[in-house]
Amino acid sequence: MSAVSENAMRAYLSRSIASLNRNKLNGLLAEVDLRAHLKSLGFGDRVSRGGWIARRIGAGEFAHKTAVFFPETIKPDTAYPISRTLPQPDVGLHTICATFHQTGIAAFFCAATVEHTEIGDSVRWSSIQLGLPTMQNYQAFPGAVAHLFTGRTRKYKYLRHKADADLIPTGAVADEFSKENLRVAFQTPFMAEVSDIDGILWGQQFTYPLEIKEKTVAKDNRLGEFFGLDTGPFVKLAYYAARRGNLNSLFIVREIDNIETRGLVNWWFIRFEELAKFASWVSRAGGAGMGGGASRVVCIPKAEFLPLTKDNLEKL
Helix, strand or coil: CCCCCHHHHHHHHHHHCCCCCHHHHHHHHHHHHHHHHHHHCCCHHHECCCEEEEECCCCCCCCCCEEEEEECCCCCCCCCCCCCCCCCCCHHHHHHHHHHHHCCCEEEEEEEEECCCCCHHHEEEEEEEECCCCCCCCEEECHHHCCCCEECCCCCCCCCCCCCHHHCCHHHHHHHHHHHHHHHHHHCCEECEEEEECCEEECCCCEEEEEEEEECCEEECCCEEEEEEEHHHHHHHHHHHHCCCCECCEEEEEEECCCCCCCEEEEEEEEHHHHHHHCCCCCEEEEECCCCCEEEEEEEEHHHCEECCHHHHCCC
């Protein structure tokens, strides 16, 4: 059967994800909760699936070529035969990718087929470039982006880990599997700096890549109450801003009362323009990062965030 079961998806994720610490799991939960919150506000059709942004590496070539990839979400126990007609991306994703293209970032939607069994390794991807003035055809992925990235001279084993994927909430398994499978398909033959995209919000004026985090509020005598953002995501948001054009970005916080029960206090957001103005110039030690190691964070006063409400979203 040309389908992948949820158990097979979890088995694949256990091998592809290096660390499933509490911070990463809560981040996955926050992404699921945000989509539900946006849907309740009437913005469910204005937020994209997650994906990846990849930049070329090499001396004198670093970051000179950039691409974004958005995978089709592979549903568990659903047939994706090789003979299937590959789907046409929705209008919203076309609009989002046109914005990326206008800023010099090549944008691709990737559709899946499953060769023969339910094993996650049997997924094959095809990609179509979006944002161009003429309709493109699907091409085999990742070969379609070979002109943008440097090929590997030696194989690297990505499926080598032993994470406990049973901890991943059911509502996040399909999205996470689709993203991870696409990442491994890309990084196996090509070298690149790769970072995830939590989603893209299509606003009234701008296209907003999203950075979604679950946080408890912290306090400081200089800043008052604040939220911390790891320096890696901060630099990524700065990169979007540097591309100019119609591309902005949002840092979204799901504020919780404590890390044990994860009770929701409120949803908050801040545009990168305000984030850059008010972020502390001196970073400080944060908690465990997504990869399990210690992190450094910049601190942004909570007072500069806005509630994630329908009225505020309509102004974006």
